[in-house]
Amino acid sequence: MNYQPIVQRTRAYLCLDCGKCTSVCPLARVDLDYSPRRIVERVVHGEAEAVIADPQLWSCMTCGLCSARCPSNVDFTRFIVEMRAAAFESGERGIYAHNGILQEVMRIQTLNVQQRRTEWLDEDRAAGKLQVADPDAEGAGDVFYFVGCLPFFDVIFQDLQIEALEIARNAVRLMNRIGISPIVSDAERCCGADLLLAGDVESFRRLAELNVEAIKASGASKVVFTCAECYNAFKTDYPAYVGPLPFETAHLTELLADEIEAGGLSFEDRGESQVVTYHDPCRMARYLKVHEPPRTALAAVPGLELVEMEDNRERAMCCGSTAWVNCSGCSKLIQREKLHQARQTGARVMLTTCPKCQIHLSCASRDLDEEQKVKVGDVATWLGQALG
Amino acid sequence: MHNGPKIVAFACNWCSYAGADLAGVSRIQYPPSTRVIRVMCSGRVSPMFILEAFRSGADGVLVTGCHPGDCHYISGNQKAERNVEMAHSLIRLLGIEPRRLRLAWISAGEGARFAQVIREFTEEVRELGANPLLGSITSQEEGVTVS
Numbered sequence: 365m366n367y368q369p370i371v372q373r374t375r376a377y378l379c380l381d382c383g384k385c386t387s388v389c390p391l392a393r394v395d396l397d398y399s400p401r402r403i404v405e406r407v408v409h410g411e412a413e414a415v416i417a418d419p420q421l422w423s424c425m426t427c428g429l430c431s432a433r434c435p436s437n438v439d440f441t442r443f444i445v446e447m448r449a450a451a452f453e454s455g456e457r458g459i460y461a462h463n464g465i466l467q468e469v470m471r472i473q474t475l476n477v478q479q480r481r482t483e484w485l486d487e488d489r490a491a492g493k494l495q496v497a498d499p500d501a502e503g504a505g506d507v508f509y510f511v512g513c514l515p516f517f518d519v520i521f522q523d524l525q526i527e528a529l530e531i532a533r534n535a536v537r538l539m540n541r542i543g544i545s546p547i548v549s550d551a552e553r554c555c556g557a558d559l560l561l562a563g564d565v566e567s568f569r570r571l572a573e574l575n576v577e578a579i580k581a582s583g584a585s586k587v588v589f590t591c592a593e594c595y596n597a598f599k600t601d602y603p604a605y606v607g608p609l610p611f612e613t614a615h616l617t618e619l620l621a622d623e624i625e626a627g628g629l630s631f632e633d634r635g636e637s638q639v640v641t642y643h644d645p646c647r648m649a650r651y652l653k654v655h656e657p658p659r660t661a662l663a664a665v666p667g668l669e670l671v672e673m674e675d676n677r678e679r680a681m682c683c684g685s686t687a688w689v690n691c692s693g694c695s696k697l698i699q700r701e702k703l704h705q706a707r708q709t710g711a712r713v714m715l716t717t718c719p720k721c722q723i724h725l726s727c728a729s730r731d732l733d734e735e736q737k738v739k740v741g742d743v744a745t746w747l748g749q750a751l752g
Numbered sequence: 753m754h755n756g757p758k759i760v761a762f763a764c765n766w767c768s769y770a771g772a773d774l775a776g777v778s779r780i781q782y783p784p785s786t787r788v789i790r791v792m793c794s795g796r797v798s799p800m801f802i803l804e805a806f807r808s809g810a811d812g813v814l815v816t817g818c819h820p821g822d823c824h825y826i827s828g829n830q831k832a833e834r835n836v837e838m839a840h841s842l843i844r845l846l847g848i849e850p851r852r853l854r855l856a857w858i859s860a861g862e863g864a865r866f867a868q869v870i871r872e873f874t875e876e877v878r879e880l881g882a883n884p885l886l887g888s889i890t891s892q893e894e895g896v897t898v899s
Binding site: 463473481515 | 886
């Protein structure tokens with residue numbers, strides 16, 4: 365196979381061998397055999413076949429710190445994604461975490477599924493607590509809430525007590541409060557980002573097509589996300605793989621921040637004070653550069669003091685694992701470092717806008733001593749519960 | 753060629769597979785609907801195996817192991833129970849009828865029971881019809897077909 369197009373597209377040929385990527389890579393710090401610089405060098409110098417067969421190809425978390433620092437502007441994360449796609453085609457696979465359950469759940473959704481993924485809503489809808497638009501009604505609504513994998517996470521990660529569906533419930537509550545009854549649909553499928561990152565481009569493309577089709581059919585003009593990965597997939601990857609989208613996209617915290625600034629949303633003053641820190645997921649921090657909206661939304665909660673970790677915004681450290689592949693002892697070390705940074709701020713609660721970061725960091729926190737533990741939660745859940 | 757439902761049955765090495773063997777050597781008749789996959793312990797059957805079986809076109813999946821308290825590895829069948837429970841929740845969300853997945857305890861001495869379980873389960877899956885995943889995709893709302 366010819367790897368030159370990948371080298372060209374990602375500007376890898378411009379690599380100066382300076383090694384800045386390796387020096388900022390959170391994985392290279394804990395896995396001394398891993399070096400993004402060397403991976404690029406080997407491919408540029410014609411050893412691509414060896415890189416394809418190297419299990420380390422699947423270890424990169426695609427957190428994008430390297431690309432952010434690269435003086436030659438090499439797109440290393442895209443380079444990794446395209447090399448993985450080539451490796452996948454030649455039969456290589458990463459080591460699937462959780463036995464590959466998540467990959468199977470994603471791949472099944474490329475088939476003719478008639479999902480029951482909105483059942484979590486039934487009770488609250490019947491009780492009148494949550495208002496959603498009926499997806500079958502003509503001109504149901506303008507806003508489509510893309511729930512993502514939360515119903516599946518709720519089943520698979522029960523033991524971590526991450527309360528995945530609370531994110532979705534509180535997201536709907538928050539939207540109701542600012543006058544939106546979103547469409548929540550059974551026709552939605554997984555965004556597919558994790559399959560793309562694991563090299564399975566065909567399944568990703570299929571899921572992307574089906575999602576765009578389903579949202580178009582719903583008539584919505586805006587899609588709202590609570591998951592940073594889904595949001596980035598729609599904003600960055602969908603246009604690249606299936607063409608421009610016929611609707612707008614926004615993260616829930618962006619909607620809320622706008623509304624707060626316009627004076628349309630406020631939270632209850634319960635006379636309690638709480639110190640929290642915010643973890644920028646890679647997708648929000650470096651891919652989409654959405655730093656302030658979650659902070660603006662959290663700052664609007666009375667009594668909530670937001671403290672920053674040493675590495676924040678564009679410099680935020682990764683949660684240690686991506687795409688449900690190659691979760692290892694090294695991931696755990698990165699996660700511990702992250703949790704340590706959080707504890708250094710004095711906060712015992714770390715909030716984020718990516719359910720997967722929440723899963724990974726909750727898993728690592730579980731093994732720590734009581735004083736070192738950090739409760740990892742979602743911004744949407746936290747804000748929803750702060751509503752009066 | 754058999755035209756009935758296709759069932760993937762996972763059988764543990766120490767009890768259920770031996771039970772299937774006993775059904776065979778005792779010449780007990782049961783429908784040829786089943787592809788038996790031997791695993792060392794029912795606890796080895798990850799929800800991923802179950803999902804992959806459905807994705808590959810199985811109409812039903814049967815997980816069999818030693819009776820509670822009789823597991824060769826002491827608690828593997830308890831793990832199997834948890835795994836099957838998780839798989840039940842997942843296939844339900846994915847719109848596959850949970851009845852297409854069954855867990856049964858069959859000991860090495862229960863050849864007749866093995867045949868009976870296969871007979872009952874085959875009948876149940878036949879009633880449910882073919883695996884819904886295999887149809888061509890139509891949108892749930894608008895009836896839009898995506899090729």
